[in-house]
Amino acid sequence: YKTYEKGLEMKLNLLRGKILRLLSDFYPDGIEQTQLIGIYHAYDKTDDIVRSTSYLVDKGFVHKTQIPHPYKEGMNITYYKITPKGLDLIEGNAESDSGILIPREA
Numbered sequence: 001y002k003t004y005e006k007g008l009e010m011k012l013n014l015l016r017g018k019i020l021r022l023l024s025d026f027y028p029d030g031i032e033q034t035q036l037i038g039i040y041h042a043y044d045k046t047d048d049i050v051r052s053t054s055y056l057v058d059k060g061f062v063h064k065t066q067i068p069h070p071y072k073e074g075m076n077i078t079y080y081k082i083t084p085k086g087l088d089l090i091e092g093n094a095e096s097d098s099g100i101l102i103p104r105e106a
Contacts, residue, residue, distance in 0.1 A: 010101070015044055016052045017102040020061060023082035024090045030065070030081030053080055055099065061086035 022039065023031060033053075040049050056062040062080050069075040088094035090102060 011044075012048060012052055013099055013101040014103065015040070015048060016056055016100045019049075019052055019056060019080075020082060020086050020090055020100065021103060023062060023080060024087055027082050027087065030063075030079040033078035033080065036080060056080075056086070059097065059099070061089060061097075061100070 018040070019036065022036070033050075036053065037046055037049050053062060053064070057064045057080075061083055063083050065079045065081070066076040067079070069077055082090075085094065089097065089100065096102075
């Protein structure tokens with residue numbers, strides 16, 4: 001069971017890094033949450049994607065913005081954008097974070 005937890009932890013660390021790398025490609029613009037989930041949902045659970053982006057937001061690597069949906073009352077559209085701190089991490093100009101594993105560029 002410990003091995004499974006360790007594997008899941010590594011998978012989430014890598015997912016966080018992939019999300020950061022993707023957001024750096026969209027910089028200075030952001031990406032809408034449904035697009036982000038659409039890109040990764042074939043490989044990762046939606047809950048893991050949302051949890052990973054929340055972690056990145058809480059750490060200050062990603063900025064989250066919510067705006068009212070243009071025609072669905074009471075609903076919001078969520079956008080994520082990498083912060084300068086997140087860019088520094090991706091580019092290797094900041095101290096690494098043990099909860100984020102940045103994949104090398106292909």
